[in-house]
Amino acid sequence: MGQLMGFLNIERKNQKERSPLERVNDWNEYKEAMTEEGARKQAARCMDCGTPYCQVGVTLNRGTSGCPIHNLIPEWNDLVYRGLWKEAYERLAKTNNFPEFTSKACPAPCEGSCTAGFVSDPVSIKSIERAIIDRAFDEGWVVPKPPLRRTGKKVAVIGSGPAGLACADQLNKIGHQVTVFERSDRPGGLLMYGIPSMKIEKDVVDRRIRLLEEEGVTFKTGVDVGKDITAAELKKSFDAVVLCTGAVKHRELPIEGRDLQGIAPAMDYLTASNRHLLYNEPLESDLDACGKRVIVIGGGDTGEDCVATAIRQGCKSVVQFGKHGRLPDRRTEGNPWPEHPNVFSVDYAYEEAEELFGKDPREYYVETDKFTGDENGHVTGLTTGSFKKIEDGRAEQKKWDADLVLIAIGFRGAEDRLFGDFDIEKDPSGRVILADERSYQTSREGIFAAGDARRGATLIVWAIEEGRKAAASVDLYLDGKHSLLKS
Template identity: 50%
Template sequence: MGKPTGFLEYDREVGRNREPKERLKDYKEFHQRLPLEKQCIQGARCMDCGVPFCQAGVLFSGMVSGCPLHNLIPEWNDLVYRGKWELAYERLNKTNPFPEFTGRVCPAPCEAGCTAGLNGPAITIKENERSIIDNAFENGFVKANTPLKRTGKKVAVIGSGPSGLAVANTLNKCGHKVTVFERSDRPGGLLMYGIPNMKLDKEVILRRVHLMAEEGIKFVNNANVGDNYDAKEILDEFDAVVLATGASQPRDLQAEGRDNVNGIHFAVDFLKANTKSLLDSDHEDNNYISAKDKNVIIIGGGDTGTDCVATSLRHGCKSVVQFEIMGEPAHERTESNPWPEWPKVLKVDYGQEEFIELYGKDPREYLTTVTAVHSDKDGNLESVDTVKVEWKKGDNGRMFPAHVEGSEKNWPAELILLAMGFTGSEDYLKNAFGIESDERSNVKAGNVDFMTNVPKVFATGDARRGQSLVVTAISEGIAAGIAVDKFLRA
């Protein structure tokens, strides 16, 4: 512990976001790092407490607290304070293969469990992590580490999102020959096309993919297994197959008039098309779903809803409103939500921050649900009807959203984006391999061995457990890689 009184002497300080009106002009990353000397001071705030909840990765009240990767956080915080950046990278790299991803897009459950956060602001764990890895790349600390010996075993990983990359990285380091199949034209899965460039620059992903390729992993793009790639041929060619395709089946809107209306899109399709067009042509090809001059309705909250707000504003939308069926969270922890539980408090993310800067209010409408969709004679979206709800307990003891009489309202809309989460993994790939689904429509596989009902076929990440965090997907990918390695060596 480099500075025993650091948490008393220094205030929490994080890097600044670029000003909203400036960053709305482009799709560049909006969050900026602190200078290294200031980041060192933030490392000094770590208490090196006797029970580091920050690295526990356990569930409290059904919510994760602490890092699922069990990062050695107090150790590299101390090294940051001492300015030993290369040693800090080596320590971080022991547990997290992709800190450049988590340091940008993770909601930081580590900070939710930080002991300093019990009575004051938590340590800037996420920003310390990002500074470590960005500094490591900038100074050449990150080098390809090709296995010295190969086992002769071949593994196919289907999907190149965070879990797929993690399982591929783990198995490659074990000496197996790994091929990653990605159905899109670029690797990265959710990281590439599910998260906008202003949160995670795509060059950051490609930099890591190129490093993994240098280490011996083969990436095959435009490979949609179950469609243009035969599942049986992959089973015949490889000694093991790992499904890491994510929970990519989006939840649809159940409302009167929803069918056969032009202008309703799933958020994932909206975000993917925007990023692909941006990367392909800087939007010159116009091959994306444009929000320009449109009244945009976003249904659903969370990170995806925020990303839709921010992207719509960059398109030049006429207006945007975001409907959330839940109530507005508390502004501070309540007695029923004590530390070290995940804090269920109001979060004003970058998209809402940008909207507030432009219009002086939050775009979110809480306790609101869409009841009907209206279109013109040509089937083009014109407006939506909503009603306020209040949550009541039903006869079965479960809470349900009851409509509030007299709260009906009509909203003009030419574009609806559905950001209501996902219902499970897509069926066509499971059918191609003959894989069973669980009761939640995910791939049915073991919690420890990650095996499916089909011999030598495994599943990991959101495809197996349902929609979750990037850091959880990475953690599960590592665990699945260890399980597959054990299977191959048996």
């Protein structure tokens, strides 16, 4: 694979990023595509490992190691290195339904377990993946491929995020008639409304939806299953139903002052911003960061996206609270390869904040105690303690000014009402309980569940893998065949 000793002799490079001070003035994607020559050079760093850990896709120490959809990474790296781009796309598409999404929104656990990373820097897998799929669309290799025959079986997929789209795509490929129900006005789920355009521009999502429609998948938007159509009606009209609703019930922060105006869940804020950009809808004052002192509570990716969005809306300042400490600059003994590397990094939003405001917006070990407001019932600030106690055991107290507070402390699983209509149980974490984990079937015959609704909020690649596996089980249930089953 690649060049002998290439992983040592060739410096790792990722795709270029636009200047922070330039990109904060628009909502376009902040990363630029890698050149053909750049991608071939980076692919040359892929080594001929005996076991390519980049594609194993397992959970180690509560983190994802390798690619959950088992992308054939060494194979398409070698094809890129040799200039065989169409063949590289064909290998990529064999395991990944939507490389244009994963190459932009996935945190690349494949790179964290890359064997080259054990002795050097890992291969720039994510950048090469994007180069392949960009080339495929530019060359016209990605075209509708409707199935040659129809089985006569009908499947309803509830939810059009990555899991729902992958499930629908797989089932449609082998001839089942698939209808995707989406309660929002546009398909795509979090790809459309939850992820900012700086990561995935929305015409990229629309392009894939059009391809699926041309292949025969039907999308029904603005349909709230359980309200506009009942579970009984679906079971009567379809041979199987797959619940891919995501895990969008946000975690709350039930402390003093939570009912003040100007405090909002992160996903409400991101959705409002995306809708504003798509339809030029006016933003509610309490969901607009322009001229405001913004505090984001929660240290994860959703919180980071809130930071980047607030910057583009013209915030006066922005701070992000995390309950954990700063990550180390290098792996610790308790975080060995091939586990996902829990190390410090300055991602896109933090780089932008540093350029604009002169410092990284992240604060560590912060515990929010209460919100304070004015006589009109609007938030004006908050009081925090520290998860890290000082010598006498007390927590250090601090007051912060804020005009907009965004809560991004995670999700509590799938929403209740829909699953109550299907009479399906969830565990204490809000995840759908399956009768059989291998089959993805719930306790109700013919009703399946996949994605974040079953697994809990996680990575886009896990969602796609869940959708693919659920589709295989649905096909086996309908036709008794193993057409889609993976070993």
